[in-house]
Amino acid sequence: MSRFGGRVREYPSVSIDRFDHDNLRARAYFLSHCHKDHMKGLRAPALKRRLEGSLKVKLYCSPVTKELLLTSRKYKFWENHIVALEVETPTQISLVDETSGEKEDIEVTLLPAGHCPGSVMFLFEGENGTVLYTGDFRLAKGEAARMELLHSGTRVKDIQSVYLDTTFCDPKFYHIPSREECLKGILELVRSWTSLTRYHVVWLNCKAAYGYEYLFINLSEELGIKVHVNKLDMFRNMPEILYHVTRDRHTQIHACRHPRDDDCFRGNRLPCGMTCQNGTPLHIISIKPSTMWFGERIKKTNVIVRTGESTYRACFSFHSSYSEIKDFLSYIRPVNVYPNVLPVGRTEDKVMEILKPLCRSYRRNMEPRYKPLGTLKRAHKRDSSDTDEDDLFDSELISARPKILKQQGEESRLSNTGQSESTEGCKATTTYISPKVDFMDCEESNDDDDDEEEEESEINVVQVLSHEPDATSTSNFDGLTTTDQQESNADIPCWDAFFKCNKPEESSENEENFPSSADAGGSQSLFSDSDGVSDSTHISSQNSSQSTHISEQGSQGWDSQMDTVLITSQERNALDCSCFGKGGSRAAVSILQETTKDSQPDNSRWKPLGQNRCCVKDAEAGTAHAQDVLAEGSDNSRTPDLELRRDSQSSSDFEIPSTPDAEAPQPDKLHCLYKKLAAGENILSMKKVS
DNA sequence: GCGATCAGGT
């Protein structure tokens, strides 16, 4: 829950996501997204009165947020005071004090936040420095590096302060499976069930909040089944969403709600009242999206957990994980950071202890540390001509952070016109890879879940749903660690490979083996994969607040990147015979979803950028023509986003350097380094800090 | 009657 008071220190005359108390006097308002805890006071009479007496006071938000907000009658009075700003389009705003006439100019840029439809971060630039307010966000590792407007030229902007979504800023939330992984797990479960008969339906037990739309869209696109919802009015001008939801209850996927929907479900009734079709009773399973997290050392990340005879929990997060937060912040490297949220049971001091080391003000006092891997990772994007040896491992070079260039398809889309030029059809890019199902044991997901633990013995009984002949854990182990690159260089440290950013196969491996610079104290790493088997040792540095961590070689390689959906015998039985009377107790882990070695997330359709930018069509493109408009949307705007999502999640971790100040070593320097390494010499480069 | 706040629920 946001505890942000509404104002940033640098620009106290604007209020963001808070509209009560002192915020009533703000010169301008900003709303990052349409969740109630960010709208406190937004419809209060006091603020309403203020608007009535003012021509100048405006509320700035994304086009989608404006649309969603104005759908509610309670916020209609804002209608003439809302200014929708295009995402990624810097805009000058004059902040005028209506009583004194005092004026201050500020430039604001909306950046996609990946939290829910229309959600954005605000980047303010003005006399008091550059400030980033993240609102609520979920950005995958490396996504900050792709944001053109966080950069100036090839470098990250000099950001004074970040007001950060710290919801999961606690090491216990170290890892949350990516959107694609979660989506894929849910997709397979829904697919398995709904394909049995037309009377097998799924109820998505979603909360009353925006943020599940991309799930609906993906399920609908992949399975050709629209999702039944209570309301779709708010999407009337968002054909990309509208097309995939329906008010027609005669569908196999439901996300409808009812005040006592759990009771409905227990009575084999959907919240909308459906209980049978053509006289045939429905077979209903419920899937409840909720956040699942995994500690740093827990490598197996099952995204679906069976919680009962016909109930499942599916991993789904609106917020960035601990490691994503740290990656984000360590890339931005502001002077100051302020947490917007205190994770439950944490104090501000504790959170700051984690965040401060990622800021410049702190780093300046630190000894530079040797971080070869981060350096190497970053190297591929840099023109190394200006790199000298002294700079190589200099963590002080905060200004030398190169941004990640966008992919071509993305370039055109990000041309700030708000329009998309790609002519590729969306189906052309849909290359769903059927999951292979292996025999393997599962590990409990969240360390404190008793239910899973007591059922562990059952988990090992696994039937293969769709068998792949050679798919055993061993072959996976080999397969996942033997990349083309590595095969050809079996005996040499394949660092060369890591200068080339374009091998998605290596992305997750990279994640496993290359400690992010975001690690609180930085870390030294030794790395070898000469036999194709990953192996890594992380030893936290002396002043780290984190405990020493030495990863186990075997599990590290084994579980780091399998593309596996695992279904227990119980589930298979449930799926197969759809009889609910079996005496099976709660099965702990039903579907196990691993980081995919080389999957191209075909179903990565959530487009925080696209939704903010393109979704809201003009009124004339409303409901009546929604379908036609959608077709256009598919052709023109979806594909580039799809490319982006592919790139930015599961296959891009490798590309995205985690060490912001890394530099590209030149080949001769590299050679020198290799030689030193081979000779067992210390290549740590100490640089004097003044 | 309305809003704010809290407790309790999903």
Added chain:
DNA sequence: CACACCTGATCGC
């Protein structure tokens, strides 16, 4: 576990 939200009780205006 947590999130975002809802309902209902209570209090104050």
